[in-house]
């Protein structure tokens with residue numbers, strides 16, 4: 374089966390995107406793993422499917438698969454690439470589209486300056502919504518890691534996030550602590566592990582060890598989760614510049630019950646075909 378794909382990235386968090394409207398894309402987890410493999414396949418952090426909406430209140434359906442082959446609920450950098458892809462392939466005349474995901478509707482919009490702004494929906498804190506196993510809801514939680522306790526904020530952006538504060542993000546033990554947090558037994562569906570350094574009330578630096586992909590150069594939902602966590606802890610104002618290894622995002626959040634808005638780039642690198 375020959376499938377056309379487009380290679381894209383959002384701040385170096387890279388994707389293989391399939392138009393699953395004009396071609397039939399029915400792949401197994403092993404095939405998604407092969408596509409994501411940076412030596413034997415195309416290579417990417419996630420695979421994104423552009424599908425017809427199944428809801429009357431949406432323009433398209435957006436499905437996300439991690440490099441480990443597992444399907445997940447949300448991908449922020451991917452959402453910016455999604456609307457860029459839809460526009461460039463003339464799949465819709467709109468520059469702002471309503472996109473159905475496994476965790477609800479998000480609304481990406483192409484800006485005149487080429488950046489993309491996405492209404493990423495309302496963050497959720499209820500333990501069952503993350504999901505996270507703990508006595509009761511709290512501002513932060515202590516996770517037992519090998520040889521240390523990590524104090525984390527826990528929330529969902531549709532996908533689960535555990536965010537800890539660090540003094541120096543470049544020196545953080547992301548490769549050691551990231552996998553331990555990702556597969557910590559308190560997270561039945563595993564979790565994305567954020568490491569956030571607060572520079573001032575309007576700027577943070579962030580690294581994320583992503584569930585199912587390892588450390589990526591940027592994580593859109595991770596940036597949203599980190600800013601929400603920082604605001605909840607009284608450390609940040611309602612608009613924050615997030616510096617990741619791949620570049621910068623602007624995240625805005627007015628507080629509980631409000632949606633998180635993310636602004637950043639979306640880049641098409643090349644088109645190709647893969648034989649599966």
Ligand SMILES: N[C@H](CCC[C@H](N)C(=O)O)C(=O)O
Nearest residue numbers: 448449450532583584593594
């Ligand atoms: N690894 C994430 C999915 C991709 C999220 C990330 N690439 C983003 O930009 O939000 C998870 O398992 O929930």
